[in-house]
Amino acid sequence: MTEAFDRADVADVRGVxxxxxxxxxxxxxxxxxxxxxxxxxxxxxxxxxxxxxxAYCAPGSLNLxxxxxxxxxxxxxxxxxxxxxxxxxxxxxxxxxxxxxxxRLAGEADxxxxxxxxxxxxxxxxxxxxxxxxxDARVRVASLIYDLSGEHGDLTFVAREQDEGEWLRRxxxxxxxxxxxxxxxxxxxxxxxxxxxxxxGRALCCSSWQxxxxxxxxxxxxxxxxxxxxxxxxxxxxxxxxxxSFEIDAYRExxxxxxxxxKRISTxxxxxxxxxxxxxxxxxxxxxxxxxxxxxxxxxxxxxxYGTTVRPVELEDEVERxxxxxxxxxx
Numbered sequence: 001m002t003e004a005f006d007r008a009d010v011a012d013v014r015g016v017x018x019x020x021x022x023x024x025x026x027x028x029x030x031x032x033x034x035x036x037x038x039x040x041x042x043x044x045x046x047x048x049x050x051x052x053x054x055a056y057c058a059p060g061s062l063n064l065x066x067x068x069x070x071x072x073x074x075x076x077x078x079x080x081x082x083x084x085x086x087x088x089x090x091x092x093x094x095x096x097x098x099x100x101x102x103x104r105l106a107g108e109a110d111x112x113x114x115x116x117x118x119x120x121x122x123x124x125x126x127x128x129x130x131x132x133x134x135x136d137a138r139v140r141v142a143s144l145i146y147d148l149s150g151e152h153g154d155l156t157f158v159a160r161e162q163d164e165g166e167w168l169r170r171x172x173x174x175x176x177x178x179x180x181x182x183x184x185x186x187x188x189x190x191x192x193x194x195x196x197x198x199x200x201g202r203a204l205c206c207s208s209w210q211x212x213x214x215x216x217x218x219x220x221x222x223x224x225x226x227x228x229x230x231x232x233x234x235x236x237x238x239x240x241x242x243x244x245s246f247e248i249d250a251y252r253e254x255x256x257x258x259x260x261x262x263k264r265i266s267t268x269x270x271x272x273x274x275x276x277x278x279x280x281x282x283x284x285x286x287x288x289x290x291x292x293x294x295x296x297x298x299x300x301x302x303x304x305x306y307g308t309t310v311r312p313v314e315l316e317d318e319v320e321r322x323x324x325x326x327x328x329x330x331x
Contacts, residue, residue, distance in 0.1 A: 042087025043095050044102070046072060048079050049145070051192065051209055056095045057102050059087065069106035076154070076181065077147030080106055080114045110148060117146040121153075124176050128155060131171050139168070142185055143193035146178065153178045156185045156193065188213050191237035198235060198243075205242055216240040220248045223255065225279060254279045258299050264289075267297065 044064050045054040057072055064070065068083045106114075125144045132139040142156040155172060157165060165182040173180040185193075192206040206213065221233045221244055235241045259265045259274050265286070272286040275294065282299035 043090045043099070044083050044087055045085030045090055046070060046081040046100075046102070047084050048072075048081040051207055051211055053211060054084060055081070055100060056090065057100045059102050062102060062105065064102070064105075069111070070102045071104050071106050071110050071148070072100050073103045074100060074147075076152040076179075077149050078103065078110075079147055080110055113148040117148060117150050120150060121146050124153075127176065128168075128172050131175060132157060132168055135167060135171075139163070140190065142190035151178055153180045155180050155182045156189060157182060158187055158190045159184055187237040188235075188239050188242075191235065196236045199241075200243075204236065210242065214242055214245040216242065216244050220244040223248060224251050225277075251279050254282060254299070257303055258282070258284055259302070265302070267302075269295070 042059065043056050044059050046057050047054055055072070057070075062070070064083050065086050066083050066089075070081060070083060072079050072081055104110075121144045125141060128144055129141045132141055136159070138160050140158045142158055144153060144155045146153045153172075153176065155168070157163075157168060159165075163184055165184055169180055169182040172178075172182070188206065191204060195207040196204050198204050202208075216239070218228055218233075218240065221228055221240070224244070224247070226233055226244075233241055233244065255277065258277055261274050261276060264271055264273050267286070267288070270288055270290045272288045272295070274284060274286050276285045277283075277299075278285075283296050284299055284302060285294065285296050287294050
């Protein structure tokens with residue numbers, strides 16, 4: 001009888017660059033039976049690559065739960081993946097399009113085949129890069145993944161110009177002795193495939209947990225008070241840091257209630273011009289016009305004076321009236 005294996009006991013499926021070092025890991029241990037949901041007609045979510053997209057699959061007669069390793073039959077061979085969404089976590093009515101069927105729970109032979117193809121992919125990745133470099137030195141191979149049989153491979157590459165990669169598909173298929181399918185991706189996709197360490201000292205978000213790339217703009221850096229220095233706000237992919245989007249909503253919510261830098265506002269000690277704003281501490285630094293003195297004022301004090309929104313005092317601007325009760329009574 002085929003045994004199921006725990007995800008932690010299988011080699012990491014995140015990439016191919018460091019798989020060779022883990023290929024000779026200890027044999028896979030048996031896992032105690034889990035109390036899974038007894039719904040054989042549900043839908044489960046399966047991942048084949050760490051932080052990759054979720055494929056919705058029909059479990060057939062299998063009783064599956066999160067963490068189970070499974071073998072899924074695709075039009076390009078069998079793939080080993082793991083369940084990340086149990087049947088009770090997926091609403092089948094919201095799953096559209098053709099659905100793959102899980103063939104079986106992953107057994108010892110499947111795990112060994114997976115490890116063998118990971119070792120092969122790690123070696124062939126360098127060969128594929130050499131093939132690409134002979135044609136165009138600017139083409140960089142991002143990833144290479146084989147199915148369990150090794151007959152089919154999926155290769156991604158980065159190129160500066162739009163390239164369908166037919167020449168790369170033809171040459172790699174011939175020299176690597178497999179049916180290779182190629183796809184052009186961007187620099188961020190390559191970083192996601194290879195992995196690495198970010199400026200923060202932690203594993204890249206894109207290769208460890210982030211499924212999709214957020215839209216990033218230089219304005220996000222400016223709104224957070226960051227110097228637009230490419231070396232400071234760019235990731236290992238050479239693009240703007242994805243984490244610039246993580247807290248931008250909070251920054252904009254705070255800054256939306258405070259005056260903009262360079263604007264003139266009224267304060268309890270006279271009119272002043274805003275010099276800078278520390279969004280984290282919500283402190284506004286300003287210069288008093290009458291005394292030329294530089295002072296700092298908590299953002300809460302400005303909100304208390306002006307209400308939820310602070311408007312700059314300019315001739316062409318409309319100044320919003322205070323919202324306090326005593327002010328309404330005087331009108």
